[in-house]
Amino acid sequence: MAPVPAKAMAALNAMKAIGIPMQTAKPVLKNLLKAYDNNWEHIEAENYRVLADAILDMQESESKDMGSMGKNDAASNEPEPLKKRTRNRKEANDPGPAVISSDAAAEPSLKRPKLEADAPSEAYPETRRDELANSMIHKGKIVETSLPEARSELVYTKNNRGKTVESELPEIEHRKDQAVYSRNHKGKTVTETSSQPTSFVEAPEKLSTPPLSKKQWTTETLIPQIYDSHRRTGQASSLMNSRVTRSQIRGLEVCSGPDQTGNFSSVPIMPKDEPRDDDIPLCETPIAVIPPPRPISSHDVGEASHQHSSKSPILQKIVDRDGTHDEQSEKDKENLLDNTCNKGSPSKILSVQGSSSVNVNAGSSDLGEVKLSFWYNSDRPDFHVPNLEDVYKLVEDKCLRSFKILQPSFSIKSLMNEMCQCFLELGSETTDNDQENFVQINSLLDSLKKPVTPTVCMPASSDCFLGPTLSGGFQDRSGPSHCHNDAENNQNGTSKKRKKPGFSQSAKDTSQGLVMVQQPQYQLAEFKPLHDVDDISKGEERVRIPVVNEITTDKYPPSFNYIPRNIVYQSAYLNFSLARIGDEDCCADCFNDCLAAPIPCSCARETAGDFAYTTQGVVKREFLDECISMYREPEKHHKFYCPDCPLERSKNEISPEPCKGHLVRKFIKECWSKCGCSMHCGNRLVQRGITRNLQVFRTSEEKGWGLRTLDELPRGAFVCEYVGEVLTNMELYDRTMQTTGNAKHTYPVLLDADWGAEGTLKDEEALCLDATFYGNVARFINHRSLGELLMLEIVFFAHVFPFHLYYPTSYSIRNIYMAEQKVGCCDANLIEIPVEIETPDHHYYHLAFFTTRKVEPLEELTWDYGIDFDDDHHPIKAFKCRCGSRLCRDIKHRSKLCSKAIVMADSSRLFYPSPAPDTGMWPALTAVGLTLATLMWSRKSCDPMTTTMGSWKCRDPVGSRKCRSLAKLRGDPWTRSRASAR
């Protein structure tokens, strides 16, 4: 404990630091010590708030005395803040922030003497400066201690015992001020007005509400108004409102005495009573809202305040871009913004105090210059100045990890750039749009400050997490604490309300706006290479996965973070507790390879007592056939119908259509860590990760990038898992609206295999994978239909397929279809099969891709996204399909040539209904039809990388003439060797 004189010195110094001369503070301190019986705890609380308040009170009463001595003095050119405060309330019956509009500013009684915009500091006499400085100290909140040259244009913020108070704008106010004032104005309406909720730009007649007495300032009376305010402003602003409101509630709790439980806040009661109708003294200088101290958040920049942290010593070092630093005087630092902004005409400075040791300031000039400054003090004696680039990198890394920044292209510099852009936008907008703009800032920045919610319950001993050797495992990037907090999660989930279209649109607009105002990709490219063309996985997989592009000049695909295993985004609940795995769900007694055991173990239970994999490491034929048949003939398979389908809800929340049914999917169950077998067990395929040689390549059909195999793949081979962030449907919905609503390519997959069995699933519970920002190679697999238009196909083959010429006419349609199967043409060559690994329930599972047939080297790997191309509201954005398949479900965009061929084939059927009669005319007519069809088909480009448009035309990509030449052109070693070998 420091001796008392030292404490007194500290108190006086603190006052001095905020512009109160020692001689003024000293007598008040003495009185306070007496009043508090030398209890320094109260006096020191909140950085001598009581002392500062007491000084202000003293000044108030002095002013009042002066006011009563001669009211006319009030009209003098040297305004007396305290008197004016009184008059503003009493004469204008100002209920609060509603006066902070241009109308209000024009009110004669509210006017302050006009200050010239460019008035140099010398224009302010010393006394005036003192007054201003003093007026900015109210109830212990220090608003501003120095007077920059453009003092009159500064926007100040202060907190008057939980009430937000604002004064009129000076006549020289600029539209930028209006934006700020409108918002704060609203804050004040929320806080103070009970009978007349006012809108921000209301006319002065609305100002007749008498001020509330202090007794009325309770949270009980205020909270309903807060909701009122939410309603008034609409959902688009709900996020912002709730923040402003919360802080204000806190402020009220602090300042309005005991709360509902009778507890007082940390602020001691003022030793003396204050007049009920005059406890919102207004400053002469324009003031806005100081929210009570709270953690700094970027969105706060929208709230106007200007104050120095009363607790924090001013930062001693100012770091420039190169990491050098300067000792600067306090004044220099305070002038930092002003210097920047004084280049233009009137400048503005807005500032936010996020916590006791953080200050955020934003300054602007009318020339559109904006400067942001952050002051932070952590009291570290061993501090040294780091390189600023390193700081950027670290912060970006932290943001990506902790705050789950959505875009991997995120950078601190771009964030600051965005802040400046928003600042300018707000400053340039008319007041009508202020509200909207404010929401934009918040919805943008809110994504940066989402709290990290640990979401997965992983035993600390990590014995259920096999670590990086398993690609089927789980990866959490939310930090060391992995344990899911149910309560918190629920709270997160249920507290989130699905945003109505209005908000979503706004949010969407926001992201669009952001894209327009900056070039994050270029910025990112400046700092770090996007991908390694030799291995897009950057060593995360067991095999290297190169990237090639012979089509465009892009060296590699747009940026994303490569992850070999799923990671949880925020709220998704995945319970991987080993305790949940019962004996029946594992094979604790097994040893080495379960597939080698004479009797299948309990891990084959899911697949009807027989393992899904063969000992050669592929999916068994029967199992695969059944999975494929689900796609080809869905009507033949069982479906379940959700009572309240999350998919339909996502399309239309208000009146969702009944569930269209989900196929009861066949699951593969792999052995897991509670099983006795080893990692070499044949029933652990997916969890071992990618083993095939794959390549990311640029497709030639405007599908963007794609994935292909470099090796020949047998039927049923595991290729890769679809890896991404595990999101709840709610999160996906929000994300799609806010971030990727306008994205060219989308990467979400619903984990809906068990939706029906789980009863009514809330959007906060239903899961999906999103590989937009974090994903593996599977995110490059393009769509191709997996045979729905079966009959049409059969008809086609029945009439034009060359095989028909060789087969007897009695050859059944079914056989023709089988013939088509035999040559292996047309459909997607991958199918996704749900795989159970860590958890016996199927709420969360892995989505693994297996080949539906033998796949040739260099053939593009495709899978059927299951999109309903006619359903514009499907969560997976319907694109213009260019799969080229004759079976493509995107009928609108299906190749015209294909369609013509089909129509032609169909029309030939008019003459010879299928199966075609064996007449003499048949071969001739078929030959004509076939020639025409072939002509049309051959005009369609044959992609050497795929067997697009049928392997009968180009079955072996390297074998065909066109393919060979392209392969040469491409010149990659593998193709070269293949081509020369021929």
Ligand SMILES: C[S@@+](CC[C@H](N)C(=O)[O-])C[C@H]1O[C@@H](n2cnc3c(N)ncnc32)[C@H](O)[C@@H]1O
């Ligand atoms: C999972 S990504 C596939 C990778 C993507 N091509 C890329 O460049 O990143 C899905 C997106 O690829 C595009 N895409 C996939 N299949 C397509 C197809 N058959 N025709 C046209 N675009 C396709 C669509 O834009 C879709 O949103």
